[in-house]
Amino acid sequence: MAQLKRNMIELVKNPDEINKGGEPEFEKYWTPAFLPFEVTLEAVDLMAKLEELEDEGGEGIKSLFDLLIDFTANKAYGKQFTVNELKERLHAPDALGLLQSQLIFIAQGQQTDETKKFLAKKR
Numbered sequence: 001m002a003q004l005k006r007n008m009i010e011l012v013k014n015p016d017e018i019n020k021g022g023e024p025e026f027e028k029y030w031t032p033a034f035l036p037f038e039v040t041l042e043a044v045d046l047m048a049k050l051e052e053l054e055d056e057g058g059e060g061i062k063s064l065f066d067l068l069i070d071f072t073a074n075k076a077y078g079k080q081f082t083v084n085e086l087k088e089r090l091h092a093p094d095a096l097g098l099l100q101s102q103l104i105f106i107a108q109g110q111q112t113d114e115t116k117k118f119l120a121k122k123r
Contacts, residue, residue, distance in 0.1 A: 007031045007105040011089035043107035068099040
């Protein structure tokens with residue numbers, strides 16, 4: 001059987017423990033094995049909208065994050081986690097780049113090197 005491309009995202013499992021000095025634990029989530037082309041079309045539309053919002057500054061950036069978070073939780077990962085869980089468990093310094101890479105995966109099929117390496121080990 002042909003291997004379909006997939007992507008992953010890691011969310012922090014124990015943010016409260018980390019803030020008390022504990023070691024971080026991560027939970028990996030995978031995109032569904034099959035994503036319909038309709039999701040790609042939505043991703044392309046979202047990329048165009050994001051370009052418009054980036055030019056707006058402050059409020060546009062907030063809208064950009066909201067759209068990326070909603071798309072990632074509800075479309076790319078098929079509601080395996082909620083929007084609130086994504087907001088609460090995604091490490092802030094990495095958030096924008098990670099969310100953009102999720103969108104790029106859906107729109108263009110580009111996987112991160114980390115994901116490629118992880119999948120290669122599993123096969």
